[in-house]
């Protein structure tokens with residue numbers, strides 16, 4: 278997920294080139310690129326996943342995997358969270374099989390792949406008010422999307438555990454597009470997928486740099502800190518007015 282970029286990581290020092298967008302969507306039209314939340318009623322809502330819809334704790338994974346490894350806890354933690362391995366995995370530069378193989382080689386991991394998948398994936402806790410907000414938007418017929426820096430193991434686990442994850446209109450997952458937020462390339466994918474741009478899009482993300490990148494494209498974007506504030510920011514656009522089924 279997106280709290281595990283190693284120190285010093287930024288799109289500028291990636292060792293691979295950013296994704297080339299063949300037909301970039303033009304920049305937002307004049308007057309639609311305000312840098313803050315504006316009252317325009319959005320046409321689609323986009324959720325970050327980690328720390329917005331799902332809290333997560335990699336310490337859980339470390340505790341589960343450590344007894345099967347031949348390295349100290351600190352070495353496992355560093356390898357998993359602070360080296361480039363996870364970044365390469367979450368940008369789709371390496372496959373799930375390669376990710377597991379590299380971790381196994383580096384740690385002497387002796388468990389099964391199934392144990393690894395469960396140990397690595399089962400680290401989430403739903404943030405229920407935001408899950409409920411997603412359901413409310415669906416009930417109102419509002420298109421809803423996920424835009425996440427994540428990996429295949431996590432998404433496989435989330436799909437299997439949380440039925441609501443299947444109920445989004447569409448998904449922009451970093452490892453499928455070889456780019457991590459705040460790389461604009463990933464935001465362009467969301468614009469193409471939704472058919473919306475600029476202030477037509479309303480976005481929740483807990484990381485300020487990801488919110489800033491959205492605002493640079495004219496999106497209405499909220500730095501998610503707590504569900505009540507996030508819901509209030511969306512409600513201020515009028516999108517939650519009226520009974521479900523009569524809005525949108």
Ligand SMILES: [Mg+2]
Pocket residue numbers: 279325326327328329482483484
């Ligand atoms: Mg997040």
